[in-house]
Amino acid sequence: MSESSNPDPVRAPRVLAIDLSNQQIKLSGGGEGVGRCPTPKQDPAAMRGLVESWLFETRYDAVAVASVVPDLKQVVERVVKIHGLPLIEANHETASALGMMDFSHYAGVATLGDDRVANIIAACDGAENEAVVAFDLGTATTVDVAVFTDEGYRYLGGSIAPGVNALGTYLGTMTSQLPTVDPAEIDDAETPAIGTSTRGAISAALLYGYPGMIAGILEATLAELATDNVRVVVTGGAADLFCWDAWPEAERDPSLTVRGVELLGMAGIRMDAVSVND
Ligand SMILES: Nc1ncnc2c1ncn2[C@@H]1O[C@H](COP(=O)(O)OP(=O)(O)OP(=O)(O)O)[C@@H](O)[C@H]1O
Numbered sequence: 001m002s003e004s005s006n007p008d009p010v011r012a013p014r015v016l017a018i019d020l021s022n023q024q025i026k027l028s029g030g031g032e033g034v035g036r037c038p039t040p041k042q043d044p045a046a047m048r049g050l051v052e053s054w055l056f057e058t059r060y061d062a063v064a065v066a067s068v069v070p071d072l073k074q075v076v077e078r079v080v081k082i083h084g085l086p087l088i089e090a091n092h093e094t095a096s097a098l099g100m101m102d103f104s105h106y107a108g109v110a111t112l113g114d115d116r117v118a119n120i121i122a123a124c125d126g127a128e129n130e131a132v133v134a135f136d137l138g139t140a141t142t143v144d145v146a147v148f149t150d151e152g153y154r155y156l157g158g159s160i161a162p163g164v165n166a167l168g169t170y171l172g173t174m175t176s177q178l179p180t181v182d183p184a185e186i187d188d189a190e191t192p193a194i195g196t197s198t199r200g201a202i203s204a205a206l207l208y209g210y211p212g213m214i215a216g217i218l219e220a221t222l223a224e225l226a227t228d229n230v231r232v233v234v235t236g237g238a239a240d241l242f243c244w245d246a247w248p249e250a251e252r253d254p255s256l257t258v259r260g261v262e263l264l265g266m267a268g269i270r271m272d273a274v275s276v277n278d
């Protein structure tokens, strides 16, 4: 691999990182702020406009994208190509090629979501732990686990559950007599475990049951890892909903996924190992 072809050696390369997830797109241009907006499903024009607006603002050297929405990824690819920029796919293949993580021990790698790869890459960044666990409480709740070996970090796998919002909408859509409950509107102080109304009963299950599921997954995951030297990182829109009693040292990182995309993008630029829209 050759050295970076960054045209201006004085200026650090800039990567536009895009986390193209099912509900919210997150974008980061290497600065402090992360842009968030609802994913424009079935609206390629809106997607095109969004990427164009970011590329218009700043001179980037490359775009890195983690996508779990294939139709919209194609839109990103086209816009980036028109702008003549390299596109770095933030996925397991790129992470493997760049030597950032070994995915060869995970049987399901062919269908592993890019956001999960980005999450575990970012969670392992700077970690000096035997094991790293990344939780993402988004549309789905995902858990991803890696262990540190003599050859670097090795991805083991994880779990996928419906996101907390799915619990609130499922009953409302699948039954005649139950309302939809938005978890964000539940008042913890006003919600006893023994609910006193229909809405209260559903709220009770959400408030006490969902964290119980997370605690159960974490407990079983930690038991399988069989080490106390674990870093647990938590991200996703609903991350702040739950107390993490099962692992009080759990670190919050609201920008975990997009940071992972950025790390993959920067490594890709440095190694010149990018798929330059060929
Ligand atoms: N403050 C909150 N309290 C309760 N639930 C919340 C809160 N914020 C977000 N949620 C719920 O958490 C879920 C994920 O949040 P959000 O909309 O931010 O998506 P996300 O984490 O970006 O997901 P994805 O990455 O899959 O697009 C949603 O189902 C939302 O209803």
Ligand SMILES: CC(C)(CO)[C@@H](O)C(=O)NCCC(=O)O
Pocket: 021, 022, 068, 108, 111, 112, 113, 114, 115, 116, 138, 139, 140, 142, 160
């Ligand atoms: C689980 C989601 C939806 C979370 O965003 C995404 O990572 C995805 O579509 N994954 C594909 C399946 C897998 O990761 O095994």
Ligand SMILES: [K+]
Pocket: 021, 022, 115, 136, 138, 139, 257
């Ligand atoms: K996500």
